[in-house]
Amino acid sequence: IVSRRGNDVLIGRGHEMQRHHMEIRGVGLIDIPSIFGIRAVRQQKRIEVVVVLEEWNQEAVVERTGLDTETTSILDVDVPKLTVPLNPGKNITVIAEVIALNHLLRYSGVNTAEAFNKRLIGKMQIASAKNVQDYLQEDVE
Template identity: 60%
Template structure:
């Protein structure tokens, strides 16, 4: 994956962050190596130990007020120490007047300075999710993703097994398409996977024998969504190659994507099998388990209780000699 450049950030988030470039085209090709942004207040005050120079840095009202309070020579020394590091770029928030020394020294060091109209807290709130997403682990899988009763079902299986047809049938029943054939997956936090379609294939599906279809055009805009958390993987397999299929659900399977463990439901297919209804049941069963109701465990508990009752009855009758 190519590195994220300051130029990319400006192009993609310049409008949202209300950015104004103060140093011209200087340093726009500097890479942004880490997804963190912080305030350099201590460095401006002279404490440079443990300074995270690789981060983006934002000067808020406190930092600008501190610089204004310094004498010109002291202010220049403070900024020279700050800009002596290989900083990706420097932001100034709340449309504050920028010290001339900052712009001049930054230009000399080829470090871009950008000013935002946003307050510091709002600036952080908007830029942090963007940086997190841009640096998040990601992968692309051959699968189809649908939102079924609010549950993200990722359908996997060999090419031609019927993933797209299953999702199309789900859409016809009122569920929503997220991605077909190619799913781009991004990790959010420790255990959340977000799936989305490629920007070119969003809303489209390829149905063998029919070709490309525009799902939103056929079923309405409510039939598609841009992204969805992946919660269950539904593996479609050939009946002949499926082996021993799960019968009770007690021994739940799992799979890993980007190191995140997800429930895995393997469904062997044979002619006439209604995979669409099965997919709906998988989604509803997941919702039940999420709410604390596990049908397999409940049935197992009920069965064990009945067996215990029968055993007690047999023991009682075996001791009845009348």
């Protein structure tokens, strides 16, 4: 159940009948607090990012740098959206944790993709200027 608070805050809660349970196909329903303890569950959580898991497709165009951001609208609130292509055997738990931590970094003002892009452009400009200088020094008529 998703509700909106204020202008841009989305809160997600589980339905009363399904609360604290998760379905794993092939396994069935599991009781999260019984397996992992009560600290593993939350009554509600702010929705800050949407992650779409897709089957890997070699022909698909996939964002690789993190510079292009996509959003989706939920109850008229724009939420960052990441699409992650997966091959069988990938550790989805680790991937989800990395996505969450990277989102927290961005929220606190650290954008790894932009910082890397700036460093790369700087290196390219230095290399380009050096190549021009080398060319001009060797251009003897």
